[in-house]
Amino acid sequence: MKIVVAVTGASGFPIAVRLLKELKGNEIHLVVSDHAWDVLKYEECGSREDVTALATRVYDPNEIHTSICSGSFPVDAMVVVPCSMNTLGHIANGIEHNAITRAVGVNLKQERKVILVPRDTPLSLPALRNMVKAKEAGCSIVPPMLCYYTKPKTIDDLTGYTVGKILEMLGIGHELYERWDK
Numbered sequence: 001m002k003i004v005v006a007v008t009g010a011s012g013f014p015i016a017v018r019l020l021k022e023l024k025g026n027e028i029h030l031v032v033s034d035h036a037w038d039v040l041k042y043e044e045c046g047s048r049e050d051v052t053a054l055a056t057r058v059y060d061p062n063e064i065h066t067s068i069c070s071g072s073f074p075v076d077a078m079v080v081v082p083c084s085m086n087t088l089g090h091i092a093n094g095i096e097h098n099a100i101t102r103a104v105g106v107n108l109k110q111e112r113k114v115i116l117v118p119r120d121t122p123l124s125l126p127a128l129r130n131m132v133k134a135k136e137a138g139c140s141i142v143p144p145m146l147c148y149y150t151k152p153k154t155i156d157d158l159t160g161y162t163v164g165k166i167l168e169m170l171g172i173g174h175e176l177y178e179r180w181d182k
């Protein structure tokens with residue numbers, strides 16, 4: 001598959017790194033916001049070089065004259081993981097202020113799958129409303145939620161649960177958690 005992965009400045013860079021590792025073998029077009037790179041310094045899940053090495057091609061978030069910002073560049077899906085409330089607000093209101101929100105905009109207009117992994121807590125009323133608006137615009141909303149019945153033992157298990165949910169939305173098989181089959 002050919003997938004655009006965008007990382008924004010919410011907590012959860014390790015989710016993006018795990019997703020990129022699970023997507024190995026696919027064609028990955030990666031764009032990381034400036035604020036996301038700041039968050040990486042706190043979340044310590046590898047260096048900038050480690051992250052970019054997981055992608056086929058890396059884009060400048062401030063450069064909108066690139067392929068991912070055009071609807072004529074065919075991709076199968078786009079994932080914004082994690083999705084900050086700032087980026088969510090732009091997406092929900094159709095504001096294309098950088099390469100990430102422009103890429104979301106073109107993929108929505110082309111009626112392609114766009115998955116958002118919004119992360120903040122607690123959630124403000126504007127954030128909740130923006131999730132509804134983004135859903136109405138055609139995005140899938142997959143927040144990183146804790147799950148206990150899968151009996152997670154490590155943070156990596158919890159991360160894997162969210163990544164498994166994203167892979168399921170992409171139609172990609174995985175063994176990151178056991179399926180409910182009673």
Ligand SMILES: Cc1cc2nc3c(=O)[nH]c(=O)nc-3n(C[C@H](O)[C@H](O)[C@H](O)COP(=O)(O)O)c2cc1C
Pocket residue numbers: 007008009010011033034035036038039042083084085086087088119120121
């Ligand atoms: C360590 C750290 C953690 C943050 N966590 C969140 C978060 O979980 N959710 C969120 O919406 N913003 C969070 N922020 C704030 C965003 O980074 C900030 O709103 C930024 O403007 C987002 O820009 P972007 O959408 O271009 O990435 C965090 C900032 C820092 C420094």
